[in-house]
Amino acid sequence: MxxxxxxxxxxxxxxxxxxxxxxxxxxxxxxxxxxxxxxxxxxxxxxxxxxxxxxxxxxxxxxxxxxxxxxxxxxxxxxxxxxxxxxxxxxxxxxxxxxxxxxxxxxxxxxxxxxxxxxxxxxxxxxxxxxIASLRRTRWQHALLLPGVLIVSMLIGYSLANRALRPIDQVSAVAARIARSGQPGERVPVVPGTDELAQLTRTINDMLAQLDIQLAHERLFAHASAHELRTPISVIRAAASLALEHDRAPDEYRHALTQIRAVSEDMSDLTDRLLCLARSAHPRHPAPVNLADVALMVTELHATEAGARQVKLTVTAGDAATTGDLNALILAAGNLVQNAVRHAPADSTVQIWSHASDGYAWFTVQDAGPGIPAADITRLLRPFERGTSSPAGAGLGLALVRTVVDAHGGTLDFQTPTAGGLRVTISLPTAVRT
Known part of the structure; x- marks a missing residue:
């Protein structure tokens, strides 16, 4: 029924x-x-x-x-x-x-x-x-009136139910077409008004719009990943083919294998970053986290690289309690510190600090490097986009940072201080996420 x-x-x-x-x-x-x-x-x-x-x-x-x-x-x-x-x-x-x-x-x-x-x-x-006759007439009137009223009420009730449930039929039809086609480009007709069905149709359309955006991002990510992986695979195949064309001296084989190993390591690093980017969209183990601990950990992790580049790291670890995936937050914060160290000039200082205020936990990294033009920030937050000053690398660092921050319900802010350099701030809500 x-x-x-x-x-x-x-x-x-x-x-x-x-x-x-x-x-x-x-x-x-x-x-x-x-x-x-x-x-x-x-x-x-x-x-x-x-x-x-x-x-x-x-x-x-x-x-x-x-x-x-x-x-x-x-x-x-x-x-x-x-x-x-x-x-x-x-x-x-x-x-x-x-x-x-x-x-x-x-x-x-x-x-x-x-x-x-x-x-x-x-x-x-x-x-x-x-x-008695009057009472009998009254009983007959009631007995005859009841079926008529019920029949009319059932017709009206069915008409009202059909009208009320028509938007649900439309939602079901759209969902069935999307399930068959795999493309959520279609939208449900919006019910006018502010009642529950109107809210339902608007919510369904918002969800479909987000699915469209998500699928578009995933398709772009898949295409870009295939493009980025095609180059090192081509290099490996070319090096191996050249080495196997005819007999060569041991040094030539060693050179080819060294080249293949170097490209393989880059490709392994790229795939690791791709996996991190895919996993960071959904924090796996949300738990109480203090960004002060994150600041101390990433400073320790990148201290060796900073020393090799003659860059000094200073950390001010103020209490900044929040909730999230500790490993994902360390990965995001570490990317910011690593970028700062790699772009900071020798004998400069990268400042790292954390604090809490206004209901948010803050993590900030500031360097004295060339900074990022404001027009390039949106582009560089997309996967595989590289800055003009540093064409090397996979172009996944800032995209990974943004993905982690979005998954934690936070914001990512870029500022250029008057003294130069770049200041990047992560802000996360201090309230516990359910």
Whole structure:
């Protein structure tokens, strides 16, 4: 059974229960009202007759009494006067007999009201056939109205459910087409308004847009990776082919193998960086991390290279607690320090420090090198893009840093101090990421 019919039948069942309850309460109210109105009329007639009986001075003549009895017998409300022992004293005859009980009661399809008087009783009675007929008509009206209302409500309910669920059908159709084609370029028609379905369609479109961007980045990354790996593979094949063309001296073979080993090491380093870049998009072991520890670790890791280049490293490790993948953060921070060391002039200083403020943990690296033109920053954050001042390298360092920072919900900022050089800052939220 479809969701539309489940919703429609649920609405119909709820409406049927509501109508049955309302109909029962309405019927009981009508029944009580009709009985109350009849009892009120009978009581008034009985009290009026009792007042007449209490006035012997207005006792009618026998002829008048006979006429009054005829009128009484034709009146819907029949009045009968009884003695205390139950014998008819005046008017009558009674249609239901004598019952010495004050108040209203039902007897032999008649509604009866008994009113005591001195030395007897006044009985007012009327047939309840009209009352019963009115109640029967009410029951039939309710019985005939309920199915009609349910049928109309089911049609309206199904129409509303169909209209409400149409955007979900569109989402399903788009998702099915994307699953078949593998291309999330299509978008779901946006439902107007601000309700849940409108928010759903907008969220689905935002998700598809992000998938488009992600797939485009992955395709570009795959193409660029293949291009970067093609060159060293071609060099290895060419060196091996030349060495195998004819017999050569041992030194020539040694030279070819040395060249192949060097290119293989570069290719191994490139593949390692590619794996790091792919893994850094999703931190594997988020845990409490202090960027002060990261600053001390990367300083220790790159101290030897800095010494070889005659570059001094200074570190100010202020407390900067955050949450994330320690290894990924060390990898990102290490790339920044390594870039700073490689671009810093000899006898200069690379400053590294960490601190926390304004709800963020900060890690900063500043060097005295040539810096990066502002127009090139966006380009250099993409994989395999190299700076004009350093064409060597795979061009993955800053792309890896940006990927790690994005995965941790942080930001990456580049500044050029007035004194020269480049200052790169990572800011991460101090709140624990769930």
């Amino acid at each position: 479809t969701l539309r019919w489940r919703l429609t039948l649920s609405y119909a069942a709820l409406l049927a229960l509501t109508l049955l309850t309302a109909g029962f309460l309405s019927y009981q109210g009508i029944r009580q009202t009709l009985h109350a109105n009849l009892d009120t009329a009978l009581k008034a007639a009985a009290i009026t007759a009792a007042h007449v009986e209490a006035r012997p001075d207005i006792e009618p003549t026998p002829d008048a009494a006979e006429v009054l009895d005829m009128i009484n017998n034709q009146n819907p409300i029949r009045i009968t006067i009884f003695n205390a022992d139950g014998r008819v004293r005046d008017r009558g005859p009674s249609r239901v007999g004598f019952t010495p009980k004050e108040g209203a009661q039902t007897s032999q399809h008649e509604r009866v009201f008994m009113h005591p008087i001195p030395g007897g009783w006044v009985q007012a009675s009327q047939s309840d056939a009209e009352l």
